Amino acid sequence: MTLPSSDSPLRVGVAGxxxxxxxxxxxxxxxxxxxxxxxxRPLRLTAVSxxxxxxxxxxxxxxxxxxxxxxxxxxxxxxxxxxxxxxxEDGAAKSVxxxxxxTGKPVITANKALLxxxxxxxxxxxxxxxxxxxxxxAVAGGIPAIRALRDAVPGQxxxxxSGILNGTCNYILTRMENEGxxxxxxxxxxxxxxxxEADPTFDVDGFDTxxxxxxxxSLAFGTEIEASDMYVxxxxxxxPDDMAAAAELGYRIKLLGVAQLTDxxxxxxxxxxxxPLDSTLAQINGVLNAVAIDTDLLGEIxxxxxxxxxxxxxxxxxxxxQDLARGLEPKPLRLPRGTLRPYQKARMRAHExxxxxxxxxxxxxxxxxxxxxxxxxxxxSLQSIVQRRKPTDTGPHSHQPVIIITHETxxxxxxxxxxxxxxxxxxxxxxxxxxxxx
Amino acid sequence: MTLPSSDSPLRVGVAGxxxxxxxxxxxxxxxxxxxxxxxxRPLRLTAVSxxxxxxxxxxxxxxxxxxxxxxxxxxxxxxxxxxxxxxxEDGAAKSVxxxxxxTGKPVITANKALLxxxxxxxxxxxxxxxxxxxxxxAVAGGIPAIRALRDAVPGQxxxxxSGILNGTCNYILTRMENEGxxxxxxxxxxxxxxxxEADPTFDVDGFDTxxxxxxxxSLAFGTEIEASDMYVxxxxxxxPDDMAAAAELGYRIKLLGVAQLTDxxxxxxxxxxxxPLDSTLAQINGVLNAVAIDTDLLGEIxxxxxxxxxxxxxxxxxxxxQDLARGLEPKPLRLPRGTLRPYQKARMRAHExxxxxxxxxxxxxxxxxxxxxxxxxxxxSLQSIVQRRKPTDTGPHSHQPVIIITHETxxxxxxxxxxxxxxxxxxxxxxxxxxxxx
Numbered sequence: 001m002t003l004p005s006s007d008s009p010l011r012v013g014v015a016g017x018x019x020x021x022x023x024x025x026x027x028x029x030x031x032x033x034x035x036x037x038x039x040x041r042p043l044r045l046t047a048v049s050x051x052x053x054x055x056x057x058x059x060x061x062x063x064x065x066x067x068x069x070x071x072x073x074x075x076x077x078x079x080x081x082x083x084x085x086x087x088x089e090d091g092a093a094k095s096v097x098x099x100x101x102x103t104g105k106p107v108i109t110a111n112k113a114l115l116x117x118x119x120x121x122x123x124x125x126x127x128x129x130x131x132x133x134x135x136x137x138a139v140a141g142g143i144p145a146i147r148a149l150r151d152a153v154p155g156q157x158x159x160x161x162s163g164i165l166n167g168t169c170n171y172i173l174t175r176m177e178n179e180g181x182x183x184x185x186x187x188x189x190x191x192x193x194x195x196x197e198a199d200p201t202f203d204v205d206g207f208d209t210x211x212x213x214x215x216x217x218s219l220a221f222g223t224e225i226e227a228s229d230m231y232v233x234x235x236x237x238x239x240p241d242d243m244a245a246a247a248e249l250g251y252r253i254k255l256l257g258v259a260q261l262t263d264x265x266x267x268x269x270x271x272x273x274x275x276p277l278d279s280t281l282a283q284i285n286g287v288l289n290a291v292a293i294d295t296d297l298l299g300e301i302x303x304x305x306x307x308x309x310x311x312x313x314x315x316x317x318x319x320x321x322q323d324l325a326r327g328l329e330p331k332p333l334r335l336p337r338g339t340l341r342p343y344q345k346a347r348m349r350a351h352e353x354x355x356x357x358x359x360x361x362x363x364x365x366x367x368x369x370x371x372x373x374x375x376x377x378x379x380x381s382l383q384s385i386v387q388r389r390k391p392t393d394t395g396p397h398s399h400q401p402v403i404i405i406t407h408e409t410x411x412x413x414x415x416x417x418x419x420x421x422x423x424x425x426x427x428x429x430x431x432x433x434x435x436x437x438x
Numbered sequence: 439m440t441l442p443s444s445d446s447p448l449r450v451g452v453a454g455x456x457x458x459x460x461x462x463x464x465x466x467x468x469x470x471x472x473x474x475x476x477x478x479r480p481l482r483l484t485a486v487s488x489x490x491x492x493x494x495x496x497x498x499x500x501x502x503x504x505x506x507x508x509x510x511x512x513x514x515x516x517x518x519x520x521x522x523x524x525x526x527e528d529g530a531a532k533s534v535x536x537x538x539x540x541t542g543k544p545v546i547t548a549n550k551a552l553l554x555x556x557x558x559x560x561x562x563x564x565x566x567x568x569x570x571x572x573x574x575x576a577v578a579g580g581i582p583a584i585r586a587l588r589d590a591v592p593g594q595x596x597x598x599x600s601g602i603l604n605g606t607c608n609y610i611l612t613r614m615e616n617e618g619x620x621x622x623x624x625x626x627x628x629x630x631x632x633x634x635e636a637d638p639t640f641d642v643d644g645f646d647t648x649x650x651x652x653x654x655x656s657l658a659f660g661t662e663i664e665a666s667d668m669y670v671x672x673x674x675x676x677x678p679d680d681m682a683a684a685a686e687l688g689y690r691i692k693l694l695g696v697a698q699l700t701d702x703x704x705x706x707x708x709x710x711x712x713x714p715l716d717s718t719l720a721q722i723n724g725v726l727n728a729v730a731i732d733t734d735l736l737g738e739i740x741x742x743x744x745x746x747x748x749x750x751x752x753x754x755x756x757x758x759x760q761d762l763a764r765g766l767e768p769k770p771l772r773l774p775r776g777t778l779r780p781y782q783k784a785r786m787r788a789h790e791x792x793x794x795x796x797x798x799x800x801x802x803x804x805x806x807x808x809x810x811x812x813x814x815x816x817x818x819s820l821q822s823i824v825q826r827r828k829p830t831d832t833g834p835h836s837h838q839p840v841i842i843i844t845h846e847t848x849x850x851x852x853x854x855x856x857x858x859x860x861x862x863x864x865x866x867x868x869x870x871x872x873x874x875x876x
Binding site for chain 2: 027031034035037038039142143144147148151152153154155156157278279280282283284285295296297298299300301302303304305306311312314315316318319322323328329331335336339
């Protein structure tokens, strides 16, 4: 690390003054006393960068150098380390991080998209310059999940890391469950309230969760980050019928990111799941996040808390800043870049687990038996099957929902059985399939 | 720190070879590879101490120096640091920790009783010798709660730390709830199964929770450890009637340790609580533990996982060992001993919160009205009051349970109202009072 180990202040430059950046600047300016620890260098905010210099962000910027160009902030001689809070996997965010690392300045970032896309390259760059690259705030906001994987499980074999990593999805699912209303309606309301973006794709289709999961996977299993080659399914297809069936069967629907060691490699998958109502993750409602870490020695530990928000995310940045002020130099991805193993993908079709299947069955004699027969042909053992006629669905073209819960089986078997049932003409809509997790 | 920063092995001595000590020794002997990290010194187990040298503990002790006297292990020139897993607040445990610190050797301990009683003195001793004293395993077993308080919340104001800290109590309460059976019956079964000690006082009367809470309080609020001057109430008085009432009202009964900042000081209290069924801590069942940390920036984060067990507790010791191998030197109690503020106790009678009260009311005309009147006289606002005659309780000397849930009120008011109700002769047993937490 190029920083002198002295009592001289560690001069902080903050790139990006959105909600998190402004909260961080306020905290650095008002909590100097609380942030100074014995044996640690004092922290001093010296420079910021943002598009608009004049906007009031709730702190006095008069003593700070303002850079219109973030990369200039990285090269500012009065900046010892850079906090990147711009966001986005390329552009200004990438430029400022690269410029800082190349200049031998430590970087703290909350940017999961950047790390998912370029984390390996940036880790190598940080190692080459012998400076830390820290990112506690990039995953699960204020929850110390990164440091748990980095510091708390040495010598253990991590077998699974999973989590509720996107507050927007969790908020939508919680409201769908509590109020019995449809996805589109909750989404519109969430957008109105500012809990969802105007273009919600990144959140509700699972990509944000995928980015965060890719980072956790690398730390958990000592593998290279691989965010583009994983199974990703969002929450748009979840219906009030699924919510009602879940409640009746003792489950709650959550969007999970799961990375799991299997015999054939690592499963990385993002999809809606049925969680038993009494599981810890099932209790994480609204905008909260949670991360579960399973190891051979611990069983499971779960960390939950705020996944977003200016102060909560800034708090994680403060913890990283404090680590740097104390002179810590953890490797960005826990292990040296050169020792990370390639990510070996387990095939999703080989995934094993329980399944929830909801079929819209055409009301013809024998349909029910034919469906059960197709499941049996594919070796799928059923835990329960519920056929319930809706009072309004009568007449020659009526259909009725059939809910099937399987015992543990293989994804491929379920897909093939569904293909056969669809081909048989017994259903009038695509089967809804939701994986069951514990 | 007196250890040379080199690649030479860090020679570990383990004092105490019970469940945790034996698990740790096995791990150190079999996971040298996994435990060695770049930039960290390798860990090597060189010496152990226990009462019985010959007992088979599942590892090959032939290459290790055996000390019958733990203090000798601390002075062994082939031991660089000591892990104390003997237990107990005095005796051999205290001797070996003191001997190690005085000799300038770092200490890792899982001994909450020792820390609760002598933590301040030992922290001062460690600082005097400039060696670390680490104790992640002393609170909540495998959960990284100590390092969360130490590393993850700098610059934040902690307002409350609470937790389910005793697995024996939580196991007993969970079985009482699930099976509807009495405390004594579950305790006897737990003793038979090895989940409770022959003398269960330490666990079920709340003292173990109090010790752990005292350590968390010091870290959370920067105060001196004070374990003897706190409100402690165990779980012996909880009845199946309370369990049934809790379930009906949407609560679950848990033994919590709570340390909370108030206007008049810090409340440290250990007692059964009614937790809303949908709260995160209410889901922590069986032998699991959990710690919740509330700060001004984060709101609440909750960490849950195994609170005991050989491997899980040894895993926390391994994390501390890894910190030492990397050359970290955190202050034992986060802040230097000399800057810890005295613990200013908030008076329990000034505690404010909701209350559950179960009264066994003598079946006389007007009793119900008189009770409600007494509550009103003491300014207690009632959220609900349920009077339900049991079918078997009839006749002139019959009585019936009355369950009262109060809105937020002051402990003193509840106590005075209860005294008045008892003095009025309307109840034939001491009132059951359980505080409601969120």
